[in-house]
Amino acid sequence: xxxxxxxxxxxxxxxxxxxxxxxxxxxxxxxxxxxxxxxxxxxxxxxxxxxxxxxxxxxxxxxxxxxxxxxxxxxxxxxxxxxxxxxxxxxxxxxxxxxxxxxxxxxxxxxxxxxxxxxxxxxxxxxxxxxxxxxxxxxxxxxxxxxxxxxxxxxxxxxxxxxxxxxxxxxxxxxxxxxxxxxxxxxxxxxxxxxxxxxxxxxxxxxxxxxxxxxxxxxxxxxxxxxxxxxxxxxxxxxxxxxxxxxxxxxxxxxxxxxxxxx
Amino acid sequence: xxxxxxxxxxxxxxxxxxxxxxxxxxxxxxxxxxxxxxxxxxxxxxxxxxxxxxxxxxxxxxxxxxxxxxxxxxxxxxxxxxxxxxxxxxxxxxxxxxxxxxxxxxxxxxxxxxxxxxxxxxxxxxxxxxxxxxxxxxxxxxxxxxxxxxxxxxxxxxxxxxxxxxxxxxxxxxxxxxxxxxxxxxxxxxxxxxxxxxxxxxxxxxxxxxxxxxxxxxxxxxxxxxxxxxxxxxxxxxxxxxxxxxxxxxxxxxxxxxxxxxx
DNA sequence: CACCGTTGTATCTATGCCGATACAACGACG
DNA sequence: CGTCGTTGTATCGGCATAGATACAACGGTG
Numbered sequence: 261x262x263x264x265x266x267x268x269x270x271x272x273x274x275x276x277x278x279x280x281x282x283x284x285x286x287x288x289x290x291x292x293x294x295x296x297x298x299x300x301x302x303x304x305x306x307x308x309x310x311x312x313x314x315x316x317x318x319x320x321x322x323x324x325x326x327x328x329x330x331x332x333x334x335x336x337x338x339x340x341x342x343x344x345x346x347x348x349x350x351x352x353x354x355x356x357x358x359x360x361x362x363x364x365x366x367x368x369x370x371x372x373x374x375x376x377x378x379x380x381x382x383x384x385x386x387x388x389x390x391x392x393x394x395x396x397x398x399x400x401x402x403x404x405x406x407x408x409x410x411x412x413x414x415x416x417x418x419x420x421x422x423x424x425x426x427x428x429x430x431x432x433x434x435x436x437x438x439x440x441x442x443x444x445x446x447x448x449x450x451x452x453x454x455x456x457x458x459x460x461x462x463x464x465x466x467x468x469x470x471x472x473x474x475x476x477x478x479x480x481x482x483x484x485x486x487x488x489x490x491x492x493x494x495x496x497x498x499x500x501x502x503x504x505x506x507x508x509x510x511x512x513x514x515x516x517x518x519x520x521x522x523x
Numbered sequence: 524x525x526x527x528x529x530x531x532x533x534x535x536x537x538x539x540x541x542x543x544x545x546x547x548x549x550x551x552x553x554x555x556x557x558x559x560x561x562x563x564x565x566x567x568x569x570x571x572x573x574x575x576x577x578x579x580x581x582x583x584x585x586x587x588x589x590x591x592x593x594x595x596x597x598x599x600x601x602x603x604x605x606x607x608x609x610x611x612x613x614x615x616x617x618x619x620x621x622x623x624x625x626x627x628x629x630x631x632x633x634x635x636x637x638x639x640x641x642x643x644x645x646x647x648x649x650x651x652x653x654x655x656x657x658x659x660x661x662x663x664x665x666x667x668x669x670x671x672x673x674x675x676x677x678x679x680x681x682x683x684x685x686x687x688x689x690x691x692x693x694x695x696x697x698x699x700x701x702x703x704x705x706x707x708x709x710x711x712x713x714x715x716x717x718x719x720x721x722x723x724x725x726x727x728x729x730x731x732x733x734x735x736x737x738x739x740x741x742x743x744x745x746x747x748x749x750x751x752x753x754x755x756x757x758x759x760x761x762x763x764x765x766x767x768x769x770x771x772x773x774x775x776x777x778x779x780x781x782x783x784x785x786x
Numbered sequence: 787c788a789c790c791g792t793t794g795t796a797t798c799t800a801t802g803c804c805g806a807t808a809c810a811a812c813g814a815c816g
Numbered sequence: 817c818g819t820c821g822t823t824g825t826a827t828c829g830g831c832a833t834a835g836a837t838a839c840a841a842c843g844g845t846g
Binding site: 273274275276277278279280284294297353354357358359360361362363365366369371373382383384385398424426429430431433449462463464465490491492493494495512513514515517518519520521522 | 536537538539540541542543547557560616617620621622624625626628629632634636645646647648661687689692693694696712725726727728753754755756757758775776777778780781782783784785
């Protein structure tokens with residue numbers, strides 16, 4: 261939306277919901293629970309949201325069938341009764357909020373996507389051959405597949421497969437190329453060197469793009485690769501970064517994700 | 524559901540869709556595009572999926588109204604015609620797959636959640652007072668709010684607000700406490716020290732939990748805080764990590780996210 | 787020129803979800 | 817004991833979406 265910070269950074273608005281037992285918990289449900297918390301009754305929540313009370317109640321029941329008790333309801337008594345958000349309902353809202361935060365983050369944080377082919381797989385970590393050399397990262401396979409989902413996404417990756425390597429700009433650390441750190445003192449494994457090509461400064465956060473030289477591989481000429489790094493403006497100042505500077509990039513293998521890439 | 528690999532890792536199943544122009548692109552649409560790519564025709568794709576051909580076609584049209592050309596359709600000719608996935612359709616599938624990868628990652632990567640109150644806001648970065656001291660992180664506010672969305676999530680954060688600080692375990696770097704690195708050479712700002720409390724070893728990736736002492740704050744006694752870090756098993760070996768060891772943690776402010784926490 | 791399987795297009799029907807409405811049950815309070 | 821506002825429960829109609837069906841248009845192929 262905003263402007264020309266990144267080519268496509270904000271292009272991917274999304275919508276996410278929790279799923280348990282086949283029941284989706286989406287923004288509408290979150291709003292309902294929040295309204296119940298605010299109003300102290302399902303009836304009040306429904307009228308505040310302009311929704312049907314009976315529907316709201318039955319919706320809560322189907323949610324509770326899947327997620328457990330969410331709202332403690334009581335009828336009769338002072339004020340005719342009322343409903344309070346249960347602790348587990350609050351937890352569910354927290355989970356939902358965190359999911360939304362992750363989604364907003366992926367939409368607003370630029371990512372670098374490289375094509376590559378899997379060289380080797382060792383447990384959860386795969387080594388991928390890319391234009392800028394071998395990179396290692398996690399492939400999402402945490403054991404199970406989304407049952408009601410898609411077709412061929414995520415899932416397993418095998419040696420030789422074409423994949424995309426996804427590096428979130430917030431995972432990349434920028435160092436002065438001169439002061440090289442002892443490689444044995446840190447758990448960040450992927451490293452590259454390159455030259456700063458552009459700095460997009462935000463208020464307190466800057467997106468630094470670093471041009472990385474492709475490795476020499478026979479006749480095949482690869483286009484230059486730009487890796488984005490999101491760092492605080494303060495760090496830009498502290499490192500004295502300016503276009504043309506040589507820097508070293510570093511990020512953890514566990515912050516790198518592989519996506520199976522059909523074709 | 525599955526079993527006891529991780530305590531709760533798979534608890535947060537989710538479902539995400541891209542949204543553009545009010546039109547959702549979800550797993551069902553992804554499966555349709557993939558089937559078109561495989562079958563070479565919308566008719567073949569529909570029958571392969573057991574869906575109505577006419578509906579599939581009209582669905583593709585509404586998708587194209589929002590996302591641009593996705594499928595190149597041709598009628599008449601050899602084989603009676605056919606359809607091919609356009610390049611932009613392939614790109615859209617890639618975007619969707621990456622979104623799914625992010626979602627799967629957040630479901631499988633542990634995160635540390637701390638409660639805190641916002642101390643100060645400086646642009647996109649906020650400083651939050653937590654049980655383990657002041658931490659800085661991004662608040663999702665990228666300028667706009669989800670129109671058709673929720674109520675009080677994400678959005679803006681103000682000084683004094685209670686928030687949750689979310690730290691993905693894949694963003695935390697573990698260092699030997701002894702060999703302290705020159706603080707001016709790196710752009711990672713948040714740092715803590717603590718003792719390793721537990722190491723859950725996967726095949727090649729381990730989740731290390733580090734107990735961090737809460738800062739002393741008068742009479743108020745806070746429970747000990749455990750921060751999770753996801754690092755390669757190789758790094759565990761290289762650093763010689765074992766329960767009880769003193770380590771220093773480090774992660775970037777830009778990899779820390781704040782979630783407004785009602786109440 | 788007829789054939790073929792596909793893309794377009796229109797229409798009818800079934801299904802599921804939501805709002806609207808109505809009524810019974812509940813229990814503290816006055 | 818009646819009042820009150822809520823929770824439960826059932827039913828009806830509206831609306832959007834998907835499937836089913838039918839038919840026209842298209843353009844290589846034989």
